[in-house]
Amino acid sequence: MRIVLDVDLDSTLGCGQAHRWRKAGDSWEGVLGDSVVTLTQTEDGFECVGCSEERILSYMRADDDLNGIYEECAAADPYVAELIDGCRGLRILRQDHWECIATYILAVNANVKRIGTMVESVCREFGRDLGGRHSFPTPEEIVSKKERIPICKLGYREGRFVRFAESVANGAFDPDSLEGLPYGRCVEELLKIEGVGPKVADCIALFSYGHLDAFPIDARIGHVLKEKYGAEGSYKVLAEFSRNRFGRYCGYSQEFLYHSDSILASQVQAGGLQPNSIS
DNA sequence: CATCAACCTGATCA
């Protein structure tokens, strides 16, 4: 199915906001619900196999006015304005609540690569076999086989992960109940979950509940804030600085800062280029 | 409210 949408699949699916997409050849393969989905970039959008148009458009937040958002981000900060040209078509996604929270509990103190390994391992062990790929497990699927969790090597995230699955399975926590809350209330509720601190709460608020004014500050963004803006301090201080600086779509600005810095980092690692040679 | 050690695994460095 052909979808017309302003999106760049490489940056959107590869930037680390979602962890189940893999690039094979010129296509991206991922899992949405119980469907293996394959997306292939075209000039004016992408070819989509494996899910409905409605579903993929919702996942891609097709209702976001990308140009308007980019313009506001650019107007708020000249460095972000510079970065946007290298990030055209990067979209924030709208991920499933349960899957996003569970995934980001695993993401604590882990790099993108390791997060991917842990998530795939949880899916392989507890999810449904969809033919090559596995669905992200339901809370019930995790609880019913929880004695097998050590196979996934989640480290100290293991207990938190299982207990969160249990709380959703027994109804103590309903991820859908945070739908529609304003940003501050949403984060407040998320922080009550064991293993969810300020950074993870902001990731979930941004990537699942659509709070584009959430600004997750991880180690990489912390470095960028210090290097480019001279900003230092506690999470709260940096978050306040960033929201003031980058405006109401600062979640998008965060992605530009993060994505550009990760490209820079990979170039540095590949050899030659020094961190300061651009800029 | 701020500081800090402990937590677990995988990658990278000697």
Next chain:
DNA sequence: ATGATCAGGTTGA
């Protein structure tokens, strides 16, 4: 090859 060091957020003292 082997061991040391480091990267990465949250928790609880």
